[in-house]
Amino acid sequence: MQTALASDFLAGGCDSPVRSGWAVGGPIFVQERAAGPYAYDEAGRRYIDYVMAYGPLMFGHTHPALIRDLDSLAADGFVWGATHRHELRLAARIRAHLPSMERLRFVSTGTEAMMSAVRVARAFTRRKAVLKFAGNYHGHFDAALIDAGASAEDCGGSDGIPAGVGADVLVARFNDLESVDEASRGRAHRVAAILVEPIAANMGLVLPERGFLAGLRERADRWGALLVFDEVVSWLRFGLRGAQGWFCVTPDLTALGKIMGGGLPIAAFGGRRDVMDALAPAGGAFTGGTHAGNPFCVAMVHRVLDLIEAHPEYREQTALLAARLADGLRAILSQRGLPYAVVQAESVVDFKFRAGPPSRNFDDARRSDRASYAAYYRAMLRRGILLPPSPNEVMFLSTAHTADDVDRTIAAARDALDETAPHFGISHDSKAKS
Numbered sequence: 001m002q003t004a005l006a007s008d009f010l011a012g013g014c015d016s017p018v019r020s021g022w023a024v025g026g027p028i029f030v031q032e033r034a035a036g037p038y039a040y041d042e043a044g045r046r047y048i049d050y051v052m053a054y055g056p057l058m059f060g061h062t063h064p065a066l067i068r069d070l071d072s073l074a075a076d077g078f079v080w081g082a083t084h085r086h087e088l089r090l091a092a093r094i095r096a097h098l099p100s101m102e103r104l105r106f107v108s109t110g111t112e113a114m115m116s117a118v119r120v121a122r123a124f125t126r127r128k129a130v131l132k133f134a135g136n137y138h139g140h141f142d143a144a145l146i147d148a149g150a151s152a153e154d155c156g157g158s159d160g161i162p163a164g165v166g167a168d169v170l171v172a173r174f175n176d177l178e179s180v181d182e183a184s185r186g187r188a189h190r191v192a193a194i195l196v197e198p199i200a201a202n203m204g205l206v207l208p209e210r211g212f213l214a215g216l217r218e219r220a221d222r223w224g225a226l227l228v229f230d231e232v233v234s235w236l237r238f239g240l241r242g243a244q245g246w247f248c249v250t251p252d253l254t255a256l257g258k259i260m261g262g263g264l265p266i267a268a269f270g271g272r273r274d275v276m277d278a279l280a281p282a283g284g285a286f287t288g289g290t291h292a293g294n295p296f297c298v299a300m301v302h303r304v305l306d307l308i309e310a311h312p313e314y315r316e317q318t319a320l321l322a323a324r325l326a327d328g329l330r331a332i333l334s335q336r337g338l339p340y341a342v343v344q345a346e347s348v349v350d351f352k353f354r355a356g357p358p359s360r361n362f363d364d365a366r367r368s369d370r371a372s373y374a375a376y377y378r379a380m381l382r383r384g385i386l387l388p389p390s391p392n393e394v395m396f397l398s399t400a401h402t403a404d405d406v407d408r409t410i411a412a413a414r415d416a417l418d419e420t421a422p423h424f425g426i427s428h429d430s431k432a433k434s
Contacts, residue, residue, distance in 0.1 A: 023390045024374040029381070034061035036400040039386050047386035048405050050349075052396040054388070055201070055233050056259035058304075058318075058347070060400025065307050066262045066300065078296035087293040090301055094260075094268065097240040101251045104270025105279065106293035110257030111139025111230035113269040114195070116287040117253045120269075121193035121226045123278040123285035129190040131183060131225075133169040135203030135362025135392075138195055138230050138255075147171045147347040149202035149362060149392050174200055174361040175208060177215040188223040193253070198243035201233040205343045205350035205394045208360070213249040220252070226275065232257030232267070236308065237396075238346050239315065262304045266297035291343065313400050318347035321406055322397045325349050328410035336417060350394040365392065370419065379416035385409055 013028055014020045017332060021028045032042045037060050039049040049061070059066065064376040087106060097099050107113050118130055118141075130143060138144035142165045145158065170187065174196075184191060184399075194216050200206040200424060220227040229251035235242040236259050253271035260266065270276060280286045308314070326344035333340050341358040342351040352359060352368035353376070359365045373391040380387050385408075387395065397406075 013343045018388070018390050018393070021389050023370070024377040029386065029389065036060045036062065037398055037402070037405055045382070045384070047384050048401070048409055049386045050395040050397070050409075051386055051388050051393075053258075053263045054393065054399055055237065055263070056263040056394050057396070057398055058256070058314075059262065059307065060398040063262070063307070063400070066303055073296050073299045074252065074296070079291055079294040081255055081290055083293070084295055084298075086295055086298045086302070088299050093302075094256070094270075094306055098235070098242060098254060099255055100252075100272075101242060101268075101270035102273040103276035104268050105276070105287065106298070107267045107269065107287070107289060108265045108291045109139070109295075110230075110255060110267050111141060111144070112287075112289070113231055113232065113255035113257060113267040114138040114144060114228075115141040117193070117228050117255050117269045117271075119287065120275060120278050120287050121228060123283060124275045125192040125225060127190055127192035127225070129168045129170060129187060130193045131180065131191050132174060132360075133174040133194040133197075133200075134171050134219060135174060135206070135365060136195070136200055136230065136432060137202035138197075143169050144195075147362070149200070149337075149365075173363065174203075174206060175212050175223075176361060177219075180216070180219060184219075184223070188219075191223055191225040193226045193227045193228045194220050195230065197230045197233065198247065198249070198251075199234045199238060199345065200332055201348065201394050203362045203392050204352055204359055204368075205345060205348050206360065206365070207343070207345060208247065209360070213247050217249050217251075226252040226271075228253040228255070228271075230255050231427065233259070236260060237348065240308065247355065260304060261297050261300045263319070264297045264300050265291070266294075266301060300332050315346070318399055318401070321401055321403065322347045322349050324403065325395070325406045325409060328406070329413060332410065332414050332417060336421075338417075347397040348394050349397070352391065375420040379419045380412055383412035383416060385416075385421060386413045 012020055030042050031039050033040045037049055039047045075181050091104055107116060122128060134147040135149035137149045142161045145161060146166055146169045168369055170183045172183040196216060198208060198213055217227055229244055231242045231254055235256050238246055252275055256268045258265060277283055278285045326342045326349050330342045339355040340351050340353060343358045353372035354368040372390050377387050
């Protein structure tokens with residue numbers, strides 16, 4: 001019933017294209033509520049949720065420490081349009097964990113954070129061009145959508161983006177410094193910024209190879225450009241120091257997103273002091289917003305950081321649970337003679353219907369069998385497992401997931417692969433008895 005209403009009232013039946021279900025052959029998943037690691041549809045059926053709002057729900061839905069006494073967070077007003085001490089304290093907390101963010105500014109979404117970082121980079125360098133990587137997703141502003149990953153590739157398009165935008169966007173292959181050099185040849189002097197997901201999570205989970213991020217740092221320095229890390233997914237999921245701490249590569253600018261607010265609409269961008277001085281009122285680059293740094297969302301970030309800092313063991317626990325899931329999936333695929341690589345890092349798990357080693361870049365990811373993923377998605381949904389409705393997305397685990405949830409997921413995957421075998425070339429003869 002709600003699906004029909006959605007199509008009638010919402011453009012495309014959804015507020016974000018990935019929710020349409022088009023990439024997996026539909027239907028739209030209409031959710032009624034959520035609790036812990038579970039999502040519930042409009043009929044009340046429960047699903048083990050690995051979407052987790054596309055990453056930010058590190059503690060699952062409705063964690064008591066985050067939802068308790070929400071009235072107190074709004075008692076003095078939930079949006080003021082004024083600077084306040086709580087956002088100043090939050091900025092100091094973030095900088096303590098991410099020293100590269102010497103100065104920062106709060107915004108509402110990851111898209112705003114990356115869009116603003118690009119504007120600041122252009123203002124500081126007095127250049128126009130940016131270099132980005134195919135399959136990286138930096139939000140839905142014009143320049144970011146060129147050769148983007150995530151649902152922009154599955155069910156997006158370039159309509160409405162002026163053709164001239166592409167003249168200032170250079171696109172290279174992730175994990176390929178030669179491609180960076182080729183894309184920038186003769187144009188490096190025009191590049192204001194190199195934009196990168198240091199851990200790519202929008203073309204599946206793709207880890208940077210040794211020397212790749214350091215190579216970007218070296219090129220940015222040599223070109224007189226800025227290195228911008230999009231840590232909208234990776235910060236907190238990969239620790240309080242983020243991917244830049246993992247790989248010991250310091251960017252000039254960093255973008256953070258909704259994960260810091262437990263899923264609430266708050267984000268930030270920041271970096272070197274001299275670069276951030278390009279922002280108005282000190283400089284000539286304008287960014288702003290009524291909801292930027294609003295006290296309600298800021299208070300929620302404090303709760304999230306309090307929880308993480310008080311429970312450092314959570315990170316290892318979820319990583320071990322993710323490893324359990326990854327190992328289970330590897331065993332199933334191996335038993336069936338399916339040479340698909342399962343990738344796991346911290347609390348993120350991914351595999352593609354593509355033979356060979358893990359993806360290095362978007363070219364690899366695009367060679368996966370999308371029809372097989374769509375059939376697998378639908379088969380898992382029938383078994384009470386909610387996966388991202390796009391083969392470019394990944395599985396996120398939370399502290400709310402349990403070993404039993406993971407084991408039920410592995411059992412469902414075993415049955416789902418067997419069910420889809422006749423349709424997508426998986427030989428029944430290769431299936432192991434289990």
